[in-house]
Amino acid sequence: MRHKVLWSFILVISLAFFAASLVPEVRAADAxxxxxxxxxxxxxxxxxxxxxxxAGRDWTSSEFKIQGAVRGDPGDVAxxxxxxxxxxxxxxxxx
Amino acid sequence: MVCPETLALAGNAAGRIGPAFAGALAAxxxxxxLTAWNLGRTGDAIGRRASPEEVLEAGLGGAWTxxxxxxxxxxxxxxxxxxxxxxxxxxxxxxxxxxxxxxxxALIPAGLGLLRIRGRDxxxxxxxxxxxxxxxxxxxxxxxxxxxxxxxxxxETAQTTPATGIRTCLLALTALAGFELALEPGEGNRPExxxxxxxxxxIGALVLIAxxxxxxxxxxxxxxxxxxxxxxxxxxRIAGPPGRxxxxxxxxxxxxxxxxxxxxxxxxxxxxxxxxxxxxxxYLSEATRVRIFEGFxxxxxxxxxxxxxAGSPNLEVLIRAGWILWLFHYGILHLAxxxxxxxTVEGGRPPGLTLSAAAAAGYAVSSLALVVLDPSPWxxxxxxxxxxxxxxxxxxxxxxxxxxxxxxxxASP
Numbered sequence: 001m002r003h004k005v006l007w008s009f010i011l012v013i014s015l016a017f018f019a020a021s022l023v024p025e026v027r028a029a030d031a032x033x034x035x036x037x038x039x040x041x042x043x044x045x046x047x048x049x050x051x052x053x054x055a056g057r058d059w060t061s062s063e064f065k066i067q068g069a070v071r072g073d074p075g076d077v078a079x080x081x082x083x084x085x086x087x088x089x090x091x092x093x094x095x
Numbered sequence: 096m097v098c099p100e101t102l103a104l105a106g107n108a109a110g111r112i113g114p115a116f117a118g119a120l121a122a123x124x125x126x127x128x129l130t131a132w133n134l135g136r137t138g139d140a141i142g143r144r145a146s147p148e149e150v151l152e153a154g155l156g157g158a159w160t161x162x163x164x165x166x167x168x169x170x171x172x173x174x175x176x177x178x179x180x181x182x183x184x185x186x187x188x189x190x191x192x193x194x195x196x197x198x199x200x201a202l203i204p205a206g207l208g209l210l211r212i213r214g215r216d217x218x219x220x221x222x223x224x225x226x227x228x229x230x231x232x233x234x235x236x237x238x239x240x241x242x243x244x245x246x247x248x249x250x251e252t253a254q255t256t257p258a259t260g261i262r263t264c265l266l267a268l269t270a271l272a273g274f275e276l277a278l279e280p281g282e283g284n285r286p287e288x289x290x291x292x293x294x295x296x297x298i299g300a301l302v303l304i305a306x307x308x309x310x311x312x313x314x315x316x317x318x319x320x321x322x323x324x325x326x327x328x329x330x331x332r333i334a335g336p337p338g339r340x341x342x343x344x345x346x347x348x349x350x351x352x353x354x355x356x357x358x359x360x361x362x363x364x365x366x367x368x369x370x371x372x373x374x375x376x377x378y379l380s381e382a383t384r385v386r387i388f389e390g391f392x393x394x395x396x397x398x399x400x401x402x403x404x405a406g407s408p409n410l411e412v413l414i415r416a417g418w419i420l421w422l423f424h425y426g427i428l429h430l431a432x433x434x435x436x437x438x439t440v441e442g443g444r445p446p447g448l449t450l451s452a453a454a455a456a457g458y459a460v461s462s463l464a465l466v467v468l469d470p471s472p473w474x475x476x477x478x479x480x481x482x483x484x485x486x487x488x489x490x491x492x493x494x495x496x497x498x499x500x501x502x503x504x505x506a507s508p
Binding site: 054055056057058059060061062063064074075094095 | 103177180181183184185188189323324327404405406407408409410411
């Protein structure tokens with residue numbers, strides 16, 4: 001009986017650890033959005049900053065990025081969020 | 096495994112430590128070669144060409160096959176998801192922009208799953224073709240690079256810390272891991288399956304060494320070290336747009352090969368474990384179980400893809416954890432071989448016993464070092480330990496329940 005309890009405990013703890021290690025980060029659901037056509041019309045403007053925040057393989061497996069885009073690690077927003085002029089239009093793209 | 100993952104690893108490593116990574120690959124090849132030799136030798140000691148499951152069961156007890164199960168299914172979840180995503184991008188960006196990358200990524204496990212459910216023969220022929228295309232593509236690029244007039248002598252490396260250098264060398268072990276999946280077609284029963292395993296290891300090591308050397312010779316180290324696609328960078332530098340197309344073919348065929356091999360390994364482990372009474376048979380015939388396991392391995396990868404795991408940074412944690420678990424299982428395989436050799440060989444100390452112990456220790460230390468030196472050590476440790484802690488007690492509990500019936504003898508197929 002004691003063995004069963006011990007193994008059940010190990011099982012639950014393992015599941016919790018495994019799930020915790022794979023939990024995705026929380027993302028804002030209500031950020032304003034624009035279509036790719038709208039963005040296309042703005043490309044080249046000095047008032048536009050495009051930040052490539054693709055994560056995981058979406059970022060590492062792609063050869064392409066939007067013209068003039070700068071990289072921003074979505075897992076470390078604090079390190080780059082303050083770098084850009086807030087009066088400009090900042091566009092983040094993730095796919 | 097010659098796949099986009101190992102090419103990226105080799106490219107980054109060539110940037111960080113230069114051609115020294117080729118030396119690390121050679122050393123890794125020797126250690127893995129020792130594992131292949133020990134697996135074959137232990138098979139002989141227990142009376143047949145044994146599978147890793149049998150060696151673990153005979154040497155340490157059935158519960159330890161849980162580590163193998165955990166390693167194979169964890170790496171299949173992470174690596175197959177990652178390479179499918181990469182192949183999707185390669186097809187979309189290099190060959191056909193209108194075809195969605197995710198659809199192509201999902202086609203690989205879905206197509207291979209259907210083929211494997213219908214029968215493994217065609218999937219095995221596709222495996223040979225895919226590996227041949229990937230290796231031929233890389234060799235063409237290496238030969239092309241030799242003709243470049245302005246290739247510089249490798250030697251320059253990006254600035255790295257000693258810890259990064261050590262970790263990079265240890266990662267060579269992961270680049271060549273998985274060679275024993277070459278046993279899957281014959282389930283280890285045919286002598287040629289063992290020759291195929293050693294051949295796969297030797298060819299994989301030689302091609303990766305040549306590629307690492309060439310990448311370090313044609314692309315500046317800092318660029319190689321920082322790129323997420325160093326193999327595409329090198330291919331473009333070597334041959335321009337044709338080089339990119341060739342590398343696209345290498346990426347796609349390498350992805351098909353590695354996903355097929357991982358599916359074969361994952362389903363094969365379930366198949367052999369259920370046959371040996373280490374997992375439930377579910378009152379099903381062998382043929383039905385095979386189809387279920389093949390379908391489950393494809394659904395497993397598709398599930399991870401559909402869950403959006405490919406876009407999550409946690410995928411990298413899962414892959415690194417899978418590799419570490421895989422290396423650790425090589426260590427316990429040596430430990431099992433050590434115990435079998437010690438008990439079955441009569442008349443003094445069998446040859447190679449010290450080598451078995453040293454290899455087991457080498458894999459254990461390497462696994463631990465890879466956890467400690469990882470950028471996210473706690474996450475990787477949790478993702479590596481948890482699947483094993485789930486699988487080992489589950490298998491142990493099933494064996495103890497007696498529902499698996501009498502153990503199948505080691506000498507039976």
